[in-house]
C-alpha cells in the first residue's frame with residue numbers, strides 16, 4: 001500500500017531495469033541433490049540394488065559397528081597410511097563406532113582427508129589436538145539437573161527425556177558421549193538403557209510437575225525406539241494435561257533416511273502420535289540433525305516429502321564444526337537446502353567442549369560471522385539462531401548475547417537470568433585458533449585461573 005493509504009499508480013512501479021535479474025542456475029545449487037546409484041562407487045556395495053539400498057533393514061544390518069570392520073571396508077578405497085591414521089584416531093576416541101552404508105557412500109573417498117562427512121565420523125590421529133584444560137565430559141552438566149536418571153529438568157517449562165542410549169550412527173562430536181553407545185577404551189558410560197521402571201519414574205515426575213509443557217524425547221536417538229515404544233511414550237505424554245509440546249529427536253533422516261521410506265511400522269507410529277496430538281490441540285514434531293549440505297540427497301527429499309504429506313513438521317539443529325561447515329558458503333547452502341526439503345533450520349550450536357574432538361571446535365567469532373553472513377539468504381523463519389549451550393548448565397544462549405568476549409584468550413562470558421539468575425558461564429575458544437599471546441597464557445597453568453577471573457570482572461563491569 002502506498003503512503004497515506006492511496007493505491008499505487010502504474011507510474012509508481014519500478015522501472016524494468018531496476019528489477020532483480022533472474023539468478024544463474026549455478027546459484028540454485030541447493031536444489032542440486034545427489035541422485036542415482038551413488039553407493040555403487042564403494043566396492044563393497046557395487047552389486048547392491050536400489051531396492052536393497054533403500055531397505056532400512058539392509059542399512060541397519062550392514063551398518064559397521066567395530067573399528068576393524070570399518071577399516072577393512074576402506075581397504076582398496078584409501079591408502080594404508082590413511083587407515084593407520086584412522087586406527088590411531090579411534091584409539092583415542094570417546095565414542096563407539098557405528099556408520100551406515102548410506103553415510104559411507106556419501107564420503108568422497110578420493111579425498112578422505114578433507115571430506116566433511118568423514119571428518120564427523122572417522123577420527124584421524126594426525127588431526128587430534130589436546131583437550132582444552134577446562135573441558136569436562138558432561139560439559140552441559142545434564143546429570144546435575146536430573147531428578148530421575150535420564151530426565152534433565154533445567155528450563156522451567158521443558159524437560160529432556162533420554163529414553164535410550166543407542167543411535168543409528170555414532171558421531172564424534174556427540175555431547176552425550178558420557179552415556180551414548182557402549183564403553184570405549186577411554187570412557188565407561190553412564191547407563192541410559194531402555195528400562196520400564198526408569199520410564200515410569202520419568203512419566204510420574206512429568207505428571208507431578210504442572211509447569212512442564214514441553215518434552216524432548218532423545219537419547220541416544222528416537223530412530224532406535226521400536227514403534228510400540230514411540231506409541232507408548234507419545235500416548236502417555238499426550239495424556240498428561242499440562243504437556244503441550246513434544247519433539248522426537250533423531251539424527252536418522254541425515255544418516256539413514258531409508259527408514260522413513262521403508263519402515264512403515266515406525267513411520268506410521270510417529271504419524272499416529274502426531275495426529276493424536278493434533279486431535280488434542282498439542283504439537284508433536286520431529287527434530288533432526290543435518291550438519292552439511294551433502295547429507296541431503298534425493299533419498300532424503302523423498303523421505304521428507306513423505307513426512308510433509310503426513311503433516312509432520314521437521315526442524316534441524318546443526319553443530320558448527322571446523323573443516324565441516326565453518327564457512328558462510330557451506331552454511332548458506334545447508335540452510336537453503338534444508339528449506340528446499342521442508343526442514344526448518346532451527347539452531348546452529350557452537351560445538352560443546354567434548355573430550356577428544358578439539359580439532360572439530362572453532363571460535364565464537366566464527367559463529368558470529370556465520371550468523372551475520374547467512375541472515376538474509378532466505379526467510380527469517382528458516383534462518384537458524386547461533387547458540388552456545390553454556391558449559392556448566394546455563395542452557396542455550398544466543399551467541400551474540402555474551403557479556404564479554406576476549407578474542408585473545410578466547411574466553412567468553414554468558415549469563416542465563418531465566419535459568420540460573422546471578423550465575424555466570426564461560427565458553428572457551430579452542431587454544432589452537434588463538435593468537436600467540438593467548439596460546440602462551442594457556443600454556444602457563446598459573447595464568448589459566450587469572451584469565452577466567454579477568455573475564456568475569458570484565459563481564460560484571462560491562463553489566464554495570
Ligand code: SF4
Nearest residue numbers: 167170171174220251
Ligand atoms: S546421533 Fe545424536 S546422540 Fe547419537 S551419537 Fe550422534 S549426536 Fe550423539
